[in-house]
Amino acid sequence: MNKMNNQIESLVSQILSITQCITGTLACDYENTDRNVCATSDYETDQQKQSQVKALEKQIDQLVYKLYNLTEEEIKIIEEENKV
16 A cells, blocks of 8 residues: 555646746745646646646546556446536
């Protein structure tokens, strides 16, 4: 389970690196002192970044399904609910 947790953590970190930047960098439009991060200005319009995030999220989903030993039927129910 620890290995799986590390994999999920790594994937989340990758998502954050795509969607956020450290304050004070040139890519950062404004400062958020509460979290010391800000949203990158191009994520909402960058289709490649959005696709990368969707692929990473799918990997996280698969790890969570495995973590909870979900059946194919249970996974199908979850994925159908997420489409709505």
